[in-house]
Amino acid sequence: MIKRLPREVVARIASGQIASSPAAVLKELIENALDAKASEVKVQVETPFNFRVSDNGIGIPYRELPLAVERFTTSKIFSVEELERVTSYGFRGEALFAISQFSTLEIKSRHEAEEVGGKLVVTAGEVKEYSPIPFRRGTTVTVSNLFFNVPVRRKATSQKERSLMERLTLRYALANPHVTFKFGELTLPATSLKERLIQVTRGKPKFQLIEGDGVTLFFSREERGPRELFVNRRPVSVPEVERLLEEFGVKAFVLFMELPPEEVDFNVSPLKEKVLFKSERGVKALRELLEGEFNLPKPSVQRAKAEEDTGPIELIGSDGTVLIAHDRKFYYFFDQHLIHERVNYEELLKALFAGKVKKVKLVPPVTVPVTVKEKLDAIHAVYAESEKGLTVYEAPELITPEEIKKLESQPLETVASVACRRAVKAGYVFKEFKELESLFNRYLRCAEKERCPHGRPIYYKVRKQVIYSHLGRKRI
Template sequence: MAIQILAPEVASQIAAGEVVERPASVVKELIENALDAGATQIHIQCLSAGKKLIEVSDNGEGIAGEELPLAVLRHATSKINSAQDLWRITTLGFRGEALASIGSIARLTITSRTRQAEVGYRLIVEGGSEPQIQATGAPHGTTVRVEDLFFNVPARRKFLKSDPTERQRIDAVVVDYALAFPRVQFQLMQDGRLSFASSGNGERREILASLMGVDEARQLIEVNYEDSDFRIGGLISPPGLTRSNRREIHLFVNRRPIQDSLLTSAVLQAYHTLIMVGRFPLVWLFIEIDPQKVDVNVHPAKAEVRFANPGQMFGLIQHVVRRTLVAGSSLSVFPAMPNPPVWQPPFDEIQSARSEVVQGTTTSSPPVPHPETELPTLNQKIPLLRWIGQVANTYIIAEGPDGLYLIDQHAAHERVLFERFLRQSQTTITSQKLLQPSLLTLSSAQAALFEEQIPILNRLGFEIVPFGLNTFQVRALPSFFAGVDGALAVRATIEDFEENEEPLKRETEKRLIARICKRIAVKAGQSLSPEEQKALLRELEDCQSPRTCPHGRPTMIHLSVDLLERQFGRRGAI
């Protein structure tokens, strides 16, 4: 094929692919334009997860009528004038590509009026067509309406995720900018329903309280650091408040949300030995730095930056977060083990499916099944055990006819609760009303996921009802969960469902039960009385699969008499 110059509409669609990846990308670009225009109120409306409609209205400066046609041309911008300006960028946008890209793959309508103008102007572009402009009545500010996104690029639509996932990404974008600009009032409507709102009073903790609940927001520790070169503020969680993934680590540079593996590593290093392995903190850090010391022009979506001195940034973030933690909370430090031995599974597939392995044992362990999967097992019953004691408030020591057993009390209790729940679910699960119902406050994305699970949870003996914006009331629990915090128990279902992009298709009830049991089971380090330990052993003996927890981790290590004799040299070397 001969070399040829692409048609303008083709070139525009290629460029749009870098800027507009999904509906959330459109929302991001339009919010940035509104903020750069000095808006103090921004209203976003989406239909069909942004595929049918995205409308962003603001009360900013507006666009003059004679400049409006320029706004939809590529590389037309009011934010920089020369190449030198790229090294002192103080605005969120600067390339002049967003509106042109959006106009090439959607039906775009821009209505704007400056404060000095007597009338507003409306501009219409459809799929990169010649813009049409006309005078119209309009309030001060700008309204951008994007309809039928990707209508002329159907292949792009096929690669979009499900509506709940796309809505979740839109929510995340709006929340990030609401936190970065807490004095701007945001309102997000999704399919006619209020999904998020902020008051614009400057209080980030108030915004987070609307997302995660007042109790958790109250625990967050304020970060406040300033020197001649940097200003770092934000909120971080104490070591006792963690999540099962790192999605709640949010970083901002000059109020721009970014993704940076180096700074994320610095945050995690600051929490090293303070939280358990496999748990992650909740962090919102806002870094103010001289624009000349950071390059924001390194990523098509401006999601990454490059620092002039990355090593200095790593050390600074680690120091500030660690110092804030030490000053702001009572810490219990978990000692780090130097180079602990790690069992390596024989196959790469198994290794990638499961990173948690038994460490420091002298006996080899079988491959650990994929989490969330309850696999059939044979001959798993254990003999009657005689209780001996407890080690480190974590492991129960027991003697059987064939040797010694070390039992992980948390994993064992998970198994006991899981099988007890399954047995009752075969009949009618009795519920117990709570004297004081528990309130569960979630982000809008979490709430959308949770609503899908409510019918299943109610069928399992819970009673959960909506109780305001993104808030739910837990009124009853299965009777054998008496004394458990209902909100804490059901939150586990949301945290784990967020790990999957689509709802689990089969055995959803079992997986929900397993996650709840994991959350409410006794914890490692929790002291149990001799009677409680013996009762746990008796219940474990009655289980159908006592040797693993519902997620596949071993509940016990068996040291046979033969192994003990070999270890002590009574039968030769092992």
């Protein structure tokens, strides 16, 4: 006899597909934080069954808190047309509902347009508390006693689950370098994509970089290492792409593919870890990039040491705005202002964290939460603990009192701004070539050479052979 399943049984079956493990639950919470336009995401894991995710995003309106834990409720999409061109991480409207079925789920949030926040506590799908509370802008979601009502799943949880949760956090940090991520004691400040890659991988293996139409590929054909694929910033698995990279001898890679939302279908499984391409555009662009680039040896991403098959990079000159250099295979066109800005930024940061920047007294002193203690220590600020938090009396002259007040939620911007102000402006012509050469050599020693502190690309390169072809010359 065929019968309709009771609603609670349907809910438990569906929820079990989404809240399949602590890492799967954490994934949903991180995605919610990113969809809320957070500039900082903080993950605290006490145990794989007790953890918290905090963000400084737009928050949840108080009246909508109970709705957030109902099934098939979302702020991401509202029509089939929007489902076919999804740009957010979440869209199924099932995550918080599913998590609340297997844990005690506490949500504290304040929407950016409201004066008061709210608190919602749900255990095994039943609302236990719903009340207004004073709260900062953003959301904190605490998962407690996960899988308390499904002991088999709790027992089956991997002993390496905490490591899996950290690795998952780092994957999303890699896909969102503009966001500051924290996992326990680890902090990854907002930065450029290349610097974020170094933060996450600690420089190993030594990646090379190639870019094409909607494709950014960091790779190594010498060393084994991470094999990460992101489609529209979402970590996914695409066997066809992985086989293509193996075909070209790639042992380690971090690949970013950007495709029009309507050409990608993420609605394949509840966990959204698989994707279907509706056209061959992405794979074709990757193949063309690999075929065009892997036929010739490539210089390392670390341009300061790029003395391989391309030879050393040599300065040609500057018109005051664009600095031109070359090696055996490429001509490079650098933005002179951005070169100087990058040099200033790294030298200022080095001095700041070494305590070599002059300190000034703050009048009046600034009081901040105790949670920013590590940041204050890093910049060598002078402060004292009080009942209200930490009272800062002196700080490096590069940092404004307003920035100190916002240390908990925002990265330092003053250093980048000062670096920009101190850089030569477009049109500035150095009196002597050796001055220009000195600046260029300082730039080549920078840790980050691809982008300025504000994220703009510093240079454009073109193959010499392309130029020769346009001039009707054979390769020299």
